[in-house]
Amino acid sequence: MGAFFIRYRWLTVALLVVVAFAVVFGIWSRWITADPLDASLSMSPPGRVETDVVVRLSCPHRLRLHLSSKTRAREDMRRLVGRYGTAEGIDIPLQWSFRDMAGQPVAWGKAENIGSDGFDAEGFYRTVSTSLPLPAGKYRLSAALTEEMAGFQDVSAQMSFRCHPKASAGWQTDLLFFGSFAWLLAWPIMAILALWLAALALRDRGRARAVR
Secondary structure, eight states: OOHHHTHHHHHHHHHHHHHHHHHHHHHHHHTTTSSSSEEEEETTTTOEEEEEEEEEESSSEEEEEEEEESOOHHHHHHHHHOOSSOOOSSSOOOOEEEEETOOOOEEEEEEEOOSSSSEEEEEEEEEEEEEEOOOOOEEEEEEEEOOOOGGGGTEEEEEEEEEEEEEESSSHHHHHHHHHHHHHHHHHHHHHHHHHHHHHHHHHHHHHHHOO
16 A cells, blocks of 8 residues: 555645645634634623633724624614614713733723614624724733613623624735635545545556456
8 A cells, every 4th residue: 555655646745735734724714713702791780891812813803792682672672772874772881991911001992882783683783893903912801881771681792802804914814815715625626636546546456456
């Protein structure tokens, strides 16, 4: 068997390279695109979030709230949060800040946005900050509601911090974009190379039997 792979070493090397790329890129892409933050925030009584956030991808990130509609009629939630792209809904005053590991503030603000900037089957989104270009690194997030949210007693909220889907910033996002296409192509290429090697192995075995 070793002689076979040596004989077709370039084909074998090509298969190993494609397999290695598919495995390594798959692991790296999942690691670097993992959401830095997905934390629960109590709306009533006013809650706070204190947690470490690891930013791996150097691109503008968006801080958002996802307000679940599981415990309310969807129209009630639409009235509370506001319709998409409008200046409707109840203010959600959220004070927030990011500090580096030395305790120095690097970004901060107070969200008093109204209206919804998106929705899904489980609820509505409200933007806290549209674009935070934090460099890759570890930060401490502090966020707290500054007022009682009387209309949201039984509403659960999740705070997220994610790379803006249309953002592009440097080699990492470029590698993710072009590498994803290459990763998709790697699987049929692997299958072709493996079948090619299998066909060659069957051919060589048939020739060996014929010689005997």
